[in-house]
Amino acid sequence: MTTPSETIEIKDIERLRAIEPRFxxxxxxxxxxxxxxxxxxxRLVLQAAGPDVVVANATxxxxxFSTPWPQSAxxxxxxHSVFENAAAVASGIEAALKAQGRQSKVLAFGGDGGTFxxxxxxxxxxxxxxxxxxxVCFDNEAYMNTGIQRSSxxxxxxxxxxxxxxxxxxxxxxxxxxxxxxxAAHHVPYAASTSVAYPADLRKKVRRAIDIEGPTxxxxxxxxxxxxxxxxxxxxxxxxxxxxxxxxxxxxxxxxEVTEVMPLHKPRPVVxxxxxxxxxxxxxSDDPRALEEREHxxxxxxxxxxxxxxxxxxxxxxxxxxxxTVRRGGLVS
Amino acid sequence: MSAxxxxxxxxxxxxxxxxxxxxKTGTWRVEAPFHQxxxxxxxxxxxxxEDAQAWIAKIQEHRLQEAWEELVAANPLPAITGxxxxxxxxxxxxxGSLDTAIAIHDxxxxxxxxxxxxxxxxxxxxKKGSRKERIAIVGAGPAGxxxxxxxxxxxxxxxxxxxxxxxxxxxxSAIPMTRLPRDVVDAELKRLFALGIEFRPRxxxxxxxxxxxxEAEYDAVFLAPxxxxxxxWDVDGATPPDLHEGLHMxxxxxxxxxxxxxxxxxxxxxxxxxxxxxxxxxxxGVAEVSIITASxxxxxxxDPDDVLNVVPREFDEAVEEGIVFYPHHTIKRLIMxxxxxxxxxxxxxxxxxxxxxxxxxxxFEGTERVVHADMVIPAIGEIVDPAGLEELLDHxxxxxxxxxxxxxGRTTVxxxxxxRGDRGTVSAAIGDGRKAAIAIAAMLxxxxxxxESRERIDVEALNLNYFTPAARAxxxxxxxxxxxxxxxxxxxxxxxxxxxxxxxxxxxxxxLACDNCWNYCPDxxxxxxxxxxxxxxxxxxDFEYCKGCGICAKECxxxxxxxxxxx
Numbered sequence: 095m096t097t098p099s100e101t102i103e104i105k106d107i108e109r110l111r112a113i114e115p116r117f118x119x120x121x122x123x124x125x126x127x128x129x130x131x132x133x134x135x136x137r138l139v140l141q142a143a144g145p146d147v148v149v150a151n152a153t154x155x156x157x158x159f160s161t162p163w164p165q166s167a168x169x170x171x172x173x174h175s176v177f178e179n180a181a182a183v184a185s186g187i188e189a190a191l192k193a194q195g196r197q198s199k200v201l202a203f204g205g206d207g208g209t210f211x212x213x214x215x216x217x218x219x220x221x222x223x224x225x226x227x228x229x230v231c232f233d234n235e236a237y238m239n240t241g242i243q244r245s246s247x248x249x250x251x252x253x254x255x256x257x258x259x260x261x262x263x264x265x266x267x268x269x270x271x272x273x274x275x276x277x278a279a280h281h282v283p284y285a286a287s288t289s290v291a292y293p294a295d296l297r298k299k300v301r302r303a304i305d306i307e308g309p310t311x312x313x314x315x316x317x318x319x320x321x322x323x324x325x326x327x328x329x330x331x332x333x334x335x336x337x338x339x340x341x342x343x344x345x346x347x348x349x350x351e352v353t354e355v356m357p358l359h360k361p362r363p364v365v366x367x368x369x370x371x372x373x374x375x376x377x378x379s380d381d382p383r384a385l386e387e388r389e390h391x392x393x394x395x396x397x398x399x400x401x402x403x404x405x406x407x408x409x410x411x412x413x414x415x416x417x418x419t420v421r422r423g424g425l426v427s
Numbered sequence: 428m429s430a431x432x433x434x435x436x437x438x439x440x441x442x443x444x445x446x447x448x449x450x451k452t453g454t455w456r457v458e459a460p461f462h463q464x465x466x467x468x469x470x471x472x473x474x475x476x477e478d479a480q481a482w483i484a485k486i487q488e489h490r491l492q493e494a495w496e497e498l499v500a501a502n503p504l505p506a507i508t509g510x511x512x513x514x515x516x517x518x519x520x521x522x523g524s525l526d527t528a529i530a531i532h533d534x535x536x537x538x539x540x541x542x543x544x545x546x547x548x549x550x551x552x553x554k555k556g557s558r559k560e561r562i563a564i565v566g567a568g569p570a571g572x573x574x575x576x577x578x579x580x581x582x583x584x585x586x587x588x589x590x591x592x593x594x595x596x597x598x599x600s601a602i603p604m605t606r607l608p609r610d611v612v613d614a615e616l617k618r619l620f621a622l623g624i625e626f627r628p629r630x631x632x633x634x635x636x637x638x639x640x641x642e643a644e645y646d647a648v649f650l651a652p653x654x655x656x657x658x659x660w661d662v663d664g665a666t667p668p669d670l671h672e673g674l675h676m677x678x679x680x681x682x683x684x685x686x687x688x689x690x691x692x693x694x695x696x697x698x699x700x701x702x703x704x705x706x707x708x709x710x711x712g713v714a715e716v717s718i719i720t721a722s723x724x725x726x727x728x729x730d731p732d733d734v735l736n737v738v739p740r741e742f743d744e745a746v747e748e749g750i751v752f753y754p755h756h757t758i759k760r761l762i763m764x765x766x767x768x769x770x771x772x773x774x775x776x777x778x779x780x781x782x783x784x785x786x787x788x789x790x791f792e793g794t795e796r797v798v799h800a801d802m803v804i805p806a807i808g809e810i811v812d813p814a815g816l817e818e819l820l821d822h823x824x825x826x827x828x829x830x831x832x833x834x835x836g837r838t839t840v841x842x843x844x845x846x847r848g849d850r851g852t853v854s855a856a857i858g859d860g861r862k863a864a865i866a867i868a869a870m871l872x873x874x875x876x877x878x879e880s881r882e883r884i885d886v887e888a889l890n891l892n893y894f895t896p897a898a899r900a901x902x903x904x905x906x907x908x909x910x911x912x913x914x915x916x917x918x919x920x921x922x923x924x925x926x927x928x929x930x931x932x933x934x935x936x937x938x939l940a941c942d943n944c945w946n947y948c949p950d951x952x953x954x955x956x957x958x959x960x961x962x963x964x965x966x967x968x969d970f971e972y973c974k975g976c977g978i979c980a981k982e983c984x985x986x987x988x989x990x991x992x993x994x
Binding site: 107115118123125126129131134160165166167290293319328329330409415418419420421422 | 444447448449450452484488892893894895930934939940941942946947949950951954955956957969972975976978980981984
């Protein structure tokens with residue numbers, strides 16, 4: 095412990111905020127729910143990207159909670175148009191900046207609804223036209239802003255208001271869309287997935303993507319306490335379990351090829367992840383279909399693990415167990 | 428808002444562009460995070476009162492001298508305790524739930540040796556000689572020396588009396604050199620006495636000096652005479668004619684180098700004396716050495732209250748050297764041929780809770796067996812030599828003071844160390860000395876005693892996701908064939924191993940400065956500062972914006988952040 099002479103009284107909290115040793119592109123006072131994974135994800139992305147960026151934001155929670163009239167939580171140039179066109183708006187901004195000879199990087203932000211579904215063709219067009227834009231999809235696996243409707247990113251068997259478990263089926267009937275592979279099929283220089291549970295991995299990938307001249311894509315897994323049915327305090331814990339079970343693989347693809355993955359030394363059983371969330375609670379009922387769906391999700395995780403070669407038989411400093419290991423003063427690796 | 432505010436006309440309305448900072452999301456909060464330093468299990472378990480977590484944190488920062496200064500705030504003899512302490516800190520270490528406990532005793536030994544090598548100065552709490560009061564301490568063993576150190580660094584004048592010509596007590600007389608080299612004892616004690624402690628050798632209470640004289644001459648007296656008289660020992664009234672007592676034999680061996688060498692020997696007892704003597708005799712050439720003890724052997728399933736009272740590694744080494752143990756046994760009968768001992772009859776025994784919760788020992792009928800031995804040696808402990816202390820002891824074998832060493836009905840006479848009867852380790856004696864010094868200072872200042880109770884943090888309060896298994900550093904050890912009566916068996920860790928080992932510390936209940944709270948807060952409500960905040964960490968909660976989600980508390984690896992309901 096410290097001696098009294100080393101201790102200072104912190105009174106001037108505004109001064110501390112002003113001299114924070116990191117860039118806060120998304121500032122406090124935003125109206126995200128307690129424990130929001132998306133708010134964390136967006137702050138981490140901008141922390142790594144820095145102030146010299148322009149952001150085009152699709153409709154969604156992120157847009158709504160960050161800009162309640164007449165305030166804004168953004169400390170970078172930021173524009174919102176409609177749900178489906180963030181990629182198109184970003185393309186236009188990038189073309190305009192290019193015409194003006196300016197160097198600012200253009201980012202496009204969208205949720206899974208605005209990326210997997212509604213804005214899908216705009217994203218595809220942006221990639222195809224080779225715009226110098228980093229598109230970041232904050233994936234919380236349903237339309238949370240409008241009341242938790244299923245999206246094509248919602249995992250199989252999850253409960254949403256439009257995929258309720260009942261007599262006909264156990265939650266969502268269809269599978270989560272493999273968006274990263276579709277993006278990679280555009281032959282883009284860089285596409286990757288990451289998670290708010292691993293901020294160092296997330297920031298590293300943002301810096302990497304920013305440095306690339308051309309279209310890049312980042313899928314950020316962000317738990318939603320409200321939509322997933324968990325306590326806000328468990329956001330990181332749950333995001334980490336999604337990675338450690340293999341349900342959300344952390345991968346990097348260059349020109350369509352998998353070049354790097356976050357390996358799993360000891361993959362966890364998917365029930366460890368499922369049991370933490372209300373949206374999977376029906377999978378733990380007496381219904382005989384519950385076991386079948388749990389096994390189905392385990393099979394999907396195992397499929398990810400084998401498809402991307404996630405499993406390793408030795409501990410690695412960058413595997414899903416060790417990548418977040420800390421010691422005095424910060425991360426080990 | 429400033430005068431520079433702009434009204435922006437849009438097609439729908441006009442807006443006052445503003446920062447969301449104007450919106451204080453802190454009003455949403457129903458629970459608030461707070462920092463709380465809790466007592467790490469190692470600190471809680473240390474009989475000497477060391478906060479191992481605190482000084483290991485200094486090693487993690489590669490500040491060895493500061494680590495030593497933090498350590499000697501409680502214990503002035505780390506080079507000694509690092510070698511001889513049975514380290515209950517490691518038994519309680521939360522890291523044991525992840526892989527293996529931190530090698531705290533190896534770190535302590537390294538830091539203590541470094542202090543000797545570099546002659547680091549003990550930190551003072553008051554100006555030397557700033558107090559006029561004088562305190563007498565009887566016994567220059569660990570308890571007396573610890574008390575003297577704590578008093579002199581508070582400005583008092585201190586005299587230490589001992590019956591022997593040299594200070595050290597059982598550090599010199601009872602612990603084999605293979606465990607504690609005498610140059611280490613010499614170096615630690617020389618530095619301690621250099622602080623200005625007066626040493627009065629050859630002063631035996633009741634022979635050379637009377638307690639009344641000390642009470643008249645000094646403002647307070649701390650009695651730490653140790654246990655110098657053997658416990659009475661017999662088996663149903665019978666004793667071997669050639670009875671030698673264990674501790675006495677070790678003393679003779681240390682002083683004179685002589686030890687009897689029968690063909691086989693049985694030692695009765697379950698402490699360091701029994702194990703040390705067994706190893707000395709085995710090394711001297713006694714072919715069969717057995718230890719009969721009512722306690723159990725160290726092991727994961729053994730009740731900690733029912734285990735050999737020895738340093739665990741000493742037990743391992745004794746087994747390596749071929750000592751045979753009979754745990755949970757007692758001697759029922761001596762077998763004699765004429766006046767010559769030929770063996771003992773032993774039986775299985777267990778300490779079982781009896782009526783009133785007091786444990787009683789039961790020897791089970793039908794489990795008797797015979798162990799042949801030419802010599803039977805009791806090593807079952809010692810009692811206080813009552814000479815000069817008859818009135819205080821009142822026919823009791825030990826003193827029974829409170830936890831601060833205060834004896835009932837006496838204000839200026841305190842007692843501690845082995846003479847309490849409920850201690851038995853160097854570290855516990857050092858703790859007694861420290862507490863008695865605090866009690867004496869409080870008594871002289873007419874202050875109340877400090878509250879040393881603290882909430883302890885257990886492994887459930889940590890987030891072990893942020894730690895990964897790492898092998899514990901093991902110090903070099905002499906092979907059985909290379910062991911002698913003099914050479915120290917266990918070696919030291921290297922500096923690199925020490926830094927690596929310290930990095931394994933989980934920092935239970937104290938900030939690790941890992942940035943997790945700062946990294947994970949979705950609301951930028953944790954501010955990082957290069958200055959230390961008033962609570963000792965580098966992070967400050969901004970309650971204007973904290974929504975109370977609890978992520979910081981959940982993801983704090985060390986349990987330093989907790990949540991409480993908002994008032």
